[in-house]
Amino acid sequence: xxxxxxxxxxxxxxxxxxxxxxxxxxxxxxxxxxxxxxxxxxxxxxxxxxxxxxxxxxxxxxxxxxxxxxxxxxxxxxxxxxxxxxxxxxxxxxxxxxxxxxxxxxxxxxxxxxxxxxxxxxxxxxxxxxxxxxxxxxxxxxxxxxxxxxxxxxxxxxxxxxxxxxxxxxxxxxxxxxxxxxxxxxxxxxxxxxxxxxxxxxxxxxxxxxxxxxxxxxxxxxxxxxxxxxxxxxxxxxxxxxxxxxxxxxxxxxxxxxxxxxxxxxxxxxxxxxxxxxxxxxxxxxxxxxxxxxxxxxxxxxxxxxxxxxxxxxxxxxxxxxxxxxxxxxxxxxxxxxxxxxxxxxxxxxxxxxxxxxxxxxxxxxxxxxxxxxxxxxxxxxxxxxx
Amino acid sequence: xxxxxxxxxxxxxxxxxxxxxxxxxxxxxxxxxxxxxxxxxxxxxxxxxxxxxxxxxxxxxxxxxxxxxxxxxxxxxxxxxxxxxxxxxxxxxxxxxxxxxxxxxxxxxxxxxxxxxxxxxxxxxxxxxxxxxxxxxx
Numbered sequence: 001x002x003x004x005x006x007x008x009x010x011x012x013x014x015x016x017x018x019x020x021x022x023x024x025x026x027x028x029x030x031x032x033x034x035x036x037x038x039x040x041x042x043x044x045x046x047x048x049x050x051x052x053x054x055x056x057x058x059x060x061x062x063x064x065x066x067x068x069x070x071x072x073x074x075x076x077x078x079x080x081x082x083x084x085x086x087x088x089x090x091x092x093x094x095x096x097x098x099x100x101x102x103x104x105x106x107x108x109x110x111x112x113x114x115x116x117x118x119x120x121x122x123x124x125x126x127x128x129x130x131x132x133x134x135x136x137x138x139x140x141x142x143x144x145x146x147x148x149x150x151x152x153x154x155x156x157x158x159x160x161x162x163x164x165x166x167x168x169x170x171x172x173x174x175x176x177x178x179x180x181x182x183x184x185x186x187x188x189x190x191x192x193x194x195x196x197x198x199x200x201x202x203x204x205x206x207x208x209x210x211x212x213x214x215x216x217x218x219x220x221x222x223x224x225x226x227x228x229x230x231x232x233x234x235x236x237x238x239x240x241x242x243x244x245x246x247x248x249x250x251x252x253x254x255x256x257x258x259x260x261x262x263x264x265x266x267x268x269x270x271x272x273x274x275x276x277x278x279x280x281x282x283x284x285x286x287x288x289x290x291x292x293x294x295x296x297x298x299x300x301x302x303x304x305x306x307x308x309x310x311x312x313x314x315x316x317x318x319x320x321x322x323x324x325x326x327x328x329x330x331x332x333x334x335x336x337x338x339x340x341x342x343x344x345x346x347x348x349x350x351x352x353x354x355x356x357x358x359x360x361x362x363x364x365x366x367x368x369x370x371x372x373x374x375x376x377x378x379x380x381x382x383x384x385x386x387x
Numbered sequence: 388x389x390x391x392x393x394x395x396x397x398x399x400x401x402x403x404x405x406x407x408x409x410x411x412x413x414x415x416x417x418x419x420x421x422x423x424x425x426x427x428x429x430x431x432x433x434x435x436x437x438x439x440x441x442x443x444x445x446x447x448x449x450x451x452x453x454x455x456x457x458x459x460x461x462x463x464x465x466x467x468x469x470x471x472x473x474x475x476x477x478x479x480x481x482x483x484x485x486x487x488x489x490x491x492x493x494x495x496x497x498x499x500x501x502x503x504x505x506x507x508x509x510x511x512x513x514x515x516x517x518x519x520x521x522x523x524x525x
Contacts, residue, residue, distance in 0.1 A: 152473045153400060153443075156500035160406025167504040168409050192501075 005120050006030045008049035010040030010066060011082060012058045016105070020053065023109040024116075037061025041069055044077075050123045051116065052079045053103070056090055064094060071098045076130065078123040080115055082107075151195050159188045194260055210339070215250040215363045216258060218283055218290060225262035226281060229270055236275045240266065245284035249362035253340045261336040261344075264329035265294040265356045272354065273298030285362065292358040300350040309346055310334040333358075391416050392515050393433065397426035397453065398441035398471070403500065407439065407471070410504045411511065423449040427456065435466055436515045440494070442472040454494055467514040473500035 007029050009020050017033045024031050032047045034040035038061050040054065052070065056063035063081055070077050081102045083091040091102035100122055103115050166173075166181040173181070226240050233240050251258070262281070269279040273296045282293040301309060310330050333356075337344045342360035394417045398404050404419050411417050418433075420426035423444055430438065430453075438457075442450035454470070457463040495514050498506070 152500075153403070156473045157400050157402035157406060159501035160403050161409070162406075163501055163504055164406040164409035 004028055004030045005051065005123075006032070006047060006049045007051045007053065007116065008032050008034065008040060008043060008047055009053045010034045010037060010058070010063075011053070011055040012036055013055070016055065016082065019109075020112060023112050027113070027116075029116075037063070037066040040066060044070070044073070050078065051119045052077060053116075054079055054081055056081050056083045056087060056094060064090075064097065067094060067097050067099055076123075076126045078119045078126065080119050152192065155188060155192055155195070159185065159192065162188065193256060213252045213254060213340075216253050216255045217250050218248050218258070218292070219244050219246070221255050221259045222262060222281055222283060222292070225259045225266055228259075228263050229266040232267065233270050233279065236270060236273070236277075238270055238273055238275065238277050238279055240270075241278065241280045243280060243282045245282075247285070248283055248290060249285055249364065251290055251340065251342075251360045252363040253360070257336045258340065261333040261358065262292065262294070264333040265358075268329055268356075269294050269296035269298065269354065272296065272300075288362050290360045290362050292360070293355055295353065295355040297353040300352055300354055301346070301348040302350055306346060306348060310344070392436040394418070394437050394439060394511070395420070395426065395429060395433075395435040396439040397421075397423060397444070397450065398439070399444040400441070403441075406501070407507070410507055414508065415511070423453050427453055430457070430463055430466065437511060438466050438468045439511075440468055440470050442470060465518065467518060468494040468496075469510060469514055470494045470497040471500055471502060472497065 005028075007024065009017055009031065010033075011017050011020075012035055017035075021031060021033070032043055032049070034043055036058055037054075040052070041061070043049075044052075052066075054063045054066050063083075067079055067081070070079055075098075078100045079098070081091050081094040081099045082105060083094075083102055084105050088102075088104060091099075091104070095102060100119055101115055103111065162181065162185050166178070166185070170178075222242060222244060226242055230240060266279060266281060273279060277297050280293075280295045282291075282295065284291050310333075334344050337358050337360070340360055342358055344359075345357045346354060347357070348354035392415050394411060394415045396404060396407060396417055396419045398407075398419075399421050401421065404421075408417050408419070418429060418435075420429055426440075440450050440453060442448050444450050450470070450472075454468055457466065457468065495517070496510055498510065
């Protein structure tokens with residue numbers, strides 16, 4: 001059973017309080033009233049209301065002050081201001097200060113019911129958003145535990161059997177068979193290593209990863225990433241073109257994780273490009289930075305989705321069909337790139353394609369120019385900041 | 388030829404156990420239990436030369452519980468413990484970096500999954516030879 005919604009009404013006019021109580025009598029609400037701002041605010045901590053109806057014009061503490069104090073103590077509270085017709089202007093002012101809506105006096109019972117329902121719905125959504133955000137934080141915190149147990153354990157079991165079988169059969173295997181065993185062990189070893197690195201990317205402080213940084217030549221990392229995704233591309237008849245502008249300065253970092261970041265971007269491009277399409281991996285040097293681009297001529301990303309693509313568990317809503325993946329690839333890519341003091345940005349046009357751009361400081365470059373990326377969304381941007 | 392040494396393995400992943408057994412079985416007798424409770428009971432029943440112990444079993448790090456209990460038991464204290472785990476970092480994360488120090492959880496060696504056959508055989512042989520000597524520095 002759900003708990004009853006709690007409503008606090010603050011108004012100095014008995015007639016308003018009484019008529020509100022009358023209207024709410026038939027509803028399943030718990031209602032408290034206060035005759036002035038001070039008494040109302042004093043009630044908030046113990047009554048713990050979901051919705052507050054507050055008169056703007058009261059003797060003593062005004063409705064504005066009540067709003068300001070409510071906002072300071074609990075910004076999730078939903079407040080509706082009650083106001084006379086002559087003061088509609090101040091009601092608008094109150095909304096600018098965080099009130100959810102306003103109710104002009106005199107109001108009909110239906111108007112009160114409607115606005116209350118909408119206010120409570122808003123409250124529910126606010127609480128739900130907070131709960132979801134908290135859940136996401138918990139997911140992130142437990143991420144390392146989930147990854148290590150759910151992904152590493154089965155892989156370890158497979159690898160252990162490969163190792164055991166190879167040892168068991170060593171006398172009977174041909175050289176070619178031995179070589180296949182070695183390749184299998186290598187592939188699974190790479191996967192285990194990758195998971196280990198992911199783990200570090202999410203759970204280990206960036207400063208710690210940096211301790212193991214060495215100068216990395218990018219062309220081999222690019223080649224390896226392309227090679228890894230080649231079978232997936234071939235299956236969809238997608239060509240992957242490489243355009244590496246030499247000489248490319250090295251970057252300070254970890255070759256494995258950087259390759260992983262590229263694999264994620266290329267994999268993403270292949271995933272969202274129709275059969276027969278093209279993916280291009282470009283690299284060039286530009287003013288103390290190395291620019292890596294993964295461009296496709298695929299389905300593109302809707303403008304409203306663009307700011308969210310680097311979020312955890314993001315998967316394009318508009319994506320055709322059921323594409324595999326947990327929606328972590330781009331988030332990991334972002335974390336990897338940021339651990340390398342770089343940025344990753346995306347530009348896309350629906351129906352035309354998408355380009356992801358990684359900017360990494362070149363190793364040995366004198367200074368790094370903080371020139372902004374002109375793309376539509378960048379990892380350095382505040383996620384909530386879109387106009 | 389000397390009598391074959393008796394090994395006990397406690398790990399809840401049957402596939403992983405197979406992989407380890409295929410390496411050890413030509414040289415040792417390996418008993419296996421797939422949960423900590425039966426494993427601990429078996430330890431009390433029979434004298435083993437070495438315990439191969441997984442950490443993350445059941446609802447959490449139940450393997451740690453076995454290692455702790457063994458450390459408190461005058462008899463079981465002498466059985467060498469080889470921890471084989473895939474989650475060294477996770478244990479440190481959950482229980483603090485001291486969690487796997489031999490002083491807190493009695494064990495003689497910790498290997499990470501998967502284990503190279505050569506390394507596994509070397510360590511198993513060495514641990515059996517050394518017995519429980521040296522644990523806790525006593």
